[in-house]
Amino acid sequence: MRALPAAVAAVVISGSSPAVAAVSPDYPLILDVDVTAVCGQPSTGRVTVFNPTGQVVEWRVRQNGVVITGSGTDFTLPGTGEFLVDAREPGRAYGKVWHDEVSDGCxxxxxxxxxxxxxxxxxxxxxxxxxxxxxxxxxxxxxxxxxxxxxxxxxxxxxxxxxxxxxxxxxxxxxxxxxxxxxxxxxxxxxxxxxxxxxxxxxxxxxxxxxxxxxxxxxxxxxxxxxxxxxxxxxxxxxxxxxxxxxxxxxxxxxxxxxxxxxxxxxxxxxxxxxxxxxxxxxxxxxxxxxxxxxxxxxxxxxxxxxxxxxxxxxxxxxxxxxxxxxxxxxxxxxxxxxxxxxxxxxxxxxxxxxxxxxxxxxxxxxxxxxxxxxxxxxxxxxxxxxxxxxxxxxxxxxxxxxxxxxxxxxxxxxxxxxxxxxxxxxxxxxxxFGLDSVQSSLDMSREGDTVTLEAPAGQEFRWYFGDGTSAAGGRQVTHTYTTSGPHLPRVVVDGRLYEARDSVRVKAGI
Missing domain, CATH: 3.40.50.1110 (SGNH hydrolase)
Incomplete structure (x- = not known):
């Protein structure tokens, strides 16, 4: 491992950086947790901590009621799902919590x-x-x-x-x-x-x-x-x-x-x-x-x-x-x-x-x-x-x-x-x-000057986004007049599904 910048370490630095006055209570701060999940095996991880005081740091990992502590660089998770990581200088309060999760790796x-x-x-x-x-x-x-x-x-x-x-x-x-x-x-x-x-x-x-x-x-x-x-x-x-x-x-x-x-x-x-x-x-x-x-x-x-x-x-x-x-x-x-x-x-x-x-x-x-x-x-x-x-x-x-x-x-x-x-x-x-339910469709659009008429696929609830930063609830068909030059790409959310127009709209009006 190559040398790290002062006050930054893969978990622990001992006195390599001058103390910093009025350090935030968030510190020591977890910068990163890298977890490697392998199918059918426990997940292993590595912690990176930022500690401005440069003092020795100890960390803890909490998952499913199990607590793991250490001052090295590596740990092994007891299971899958969410886990928490935080760190402290010995005898002091723990800093800000890092939230993470891990799957089974398969x-x-x-x-x-x-x-x-x-x-x-x-x-x-x-x-x-x-x-x-x-x-x-x-x-x-x-x-x-x-x-x-x-x-x-x-x-x-x-x-x-x-x-x-x-x-x-x-x-x-x-x-x-x-x-x-x-x-x-x-x-x-x-x-x-x-x-x-x-x-x-x-x-x-x-x-x-x-x-x-x-x-x-x-x-x-x-x-x-x-x-x-x-x-x-x-x-x-x-x-x-x-x-x-x-x-x-x-x-x-x-x-x-x-x-x-x-x-x-x-x-x-x-x-x-x-x-x-x-x-x-x-x-x-x-x-x-x-x-x-x-x-x-x-x-x-x-x-x-x-x-x-x-x-x-x-x-x-x-x-x-x-x-x-x-x-x-x-x-x-x-x-x-x-x-x-x-x-x-x-x-x-x-x-x-x-x-x-x-x-x-x-x-x-x-x-x-x-x-x-x-x-x-x-x-x-x-x-x-x-x-x-x-x-x-x-x-x-x-x-x-x-x-x-x-x-x-x-x-x-x-x-x-x-x-x-x-x-x-x-x-x-x-x-x-990614194999999820989907419908491949787009908006129908007609235009007269700076005004467009849009028609969405069938549904019950419609939320329109006109591409110019404006939005409105409406029915399956709406009319909208543009006052900025564009390009504007109309979109609509129908019953939670997002659909787009095939082409953007440019108009003469503009900034």
Whole structure:
């Protein structure tokens, strides 16, 4: 085992790091529990602990009334199902509990997640992250149980064309390729590097996203300050679609942290989707669409600009342009969703073994954005479940501590995360792939100008999502008029099943 960063160890470090004042009561904090389940045999596991004081740590594992304690790296579970892990310095209270579960290992649904802070599910405890929930729900629905491995990391770009994949990474203290310190913002490994790491094991499903950091979600998407992001549709086509990059990266020398420095141009989502399908096991691919981080339903406080550590010039630009940030985020959400849909369609059409990819929709609306009436994202830097980890880890391992500490803002909270997972399981193609009940059908649509008439398959209860961030209950047939330019892909949930229109809608009205 190679040397670990100070204050991080596979269970125990003795005095290797200076004490930290006012350590959160969450500590020692379980960073990761890797469990290997083998059919017909007890499951074995390994614990990784983060302890800022650098003192000796002891842990305990609790399952079905059995308690296992130790201070080494490995343990054996007494059974299957849910279990709890926590740790402490001897004689002190135990820190935050890690919730986990393990199946019998005979035929689990094997799920891998790769991507940026959206798939990492910034700020959410491990057992409530939507990739983990998706794997768990799929495992329960199939009766197979699940095994989940997560290679995503906050700050990752889709592709860094001029940067080689690193051999080791500070956010991966135990060297297994998974980013146990994924809360700490960084730009590498990119999604293609993550897929390389994921190739070590057979997989049934890959959950993936990418390209938002390549456009800079702080100064690029909302404000258009980062060079190359002035026009959102053009930037999405370049970064998500992988086409149209200039020979020289216009953002390479910007004087602030930005994924656009390394992520400009490069491969697009189709290449990432196809690479995911090439992993051992020829897995299916679920592409995660974006929610509305901000929308016109949001009230945006001034600290969005003033508390980010910007230079005086960039702070002033931020304040001047913040009024258009919600509209640009809405535009990015729609344009990236369309780019994902096109990438999936092209990858499926070129596949030699049939359709293998689908875009999963979280069915988020404008009101679910930050500082909106029904928000389902974190709104304040300190309110999320993982803030105590970032409070200690960001100054140690991040070059941009202020941005790192506030990184969970406008990411799905625990309610939004469950919404993602539950709606993914409504997707009829995904259900068919895994042998669940499914109906392959789509919406009928007619159009007159900016108004569409939509008709759903037969059912009793209908909830319409029009693709422009609005939603309504209704009957089997509805009419909707668009007031933004699109692209808009209408969807409907009928008696718990999700159906989509065959094509997106673009109209003349717009922002």
């Amino acid at each position: 035929n689990p649904v094997r799920v891998v997640s790769v991507g940026d802070s959206v798939v990492w599910n910034q700020g959410v405890d491990q057992h409530q992250k939507f990739p983990r929930l998706t794997a768990s729900l799929l495992g329960a629905a199939t009766g197979r149980g699940f095994a989940h491995r997560d290679y995503s990391i906050s700050g990752a770009v889709l592709d860094a064309p001029d940067v080689e994949c690193p051999g080791s990474y500070v956010q991966d203290p135990d060297g297994d390729g998974e980013m146990e310190l994924g809360e700490v913002t960084a730009q590498l490994p990119d999604v293609f590097c993550q897929l390389d790491k994921a190739a070590e094991h057979p997989t049934d499903l890959v959950i993936i996203n990418g390209c938002i950091n390549d456009m800079d979600p702080l100064l690029g998407i909302p404000l258009g300050i980062t060079p190359g992001t002035e026009d959102v549709p053009t930037a999405v086509k370049r970064e998500c679609g992988g086409v149209g990059a200039a020979p020289t990266n216009p953002a390479r020398d910007v004087p602030y942290f930005s994924g656009a420095k390394v992520g400009y141009g490069g491969r697009g989502m189709r290449e990432a989707i196809e690479k995911a399908h090439s992993l051992p096991g020829r897995p299916k691919v679920l592409v995660v669409d974006f929610y509305y981080a901000l929308s016109r339903a949001s009230f945006i406080p001034s600290w969005f600009c003033t508390d980010r550590g910007f230079s005086a010039q960039n702070e002033q630009l931020c304040l001047q342009n913040i009024a258009r940030a919600p509209q640009r985020f809405e535009q990015f959400t729609r344009e990236s969703g369309e780019a994902y849909r096109v990438a999936v369609a092209e990858a499926n059409a070129a596949s030699s073994d049939g359709p293998f990819a689908v875009v999963g929709d979280g069915l988020f609306t404008l009101d679910n954005a930050a500082f909106a009436a029904d928000h389902k994202v974190w709104q304040l830097p300190h309110e999320d479940s993982q803030f105590s980890l970032r409070q200690e880890a960001c100054p140690r391992y991040s070059a941009t501590a202020v941005q790192c500490l506030t990184a969970a803002v406008a990411h799905p909270d625990t309610v939004g995360s469950r919404q993602y997972a539950e709606n993914f399981l409504r997707n009829q193609q995904l259900r068919q792939w």
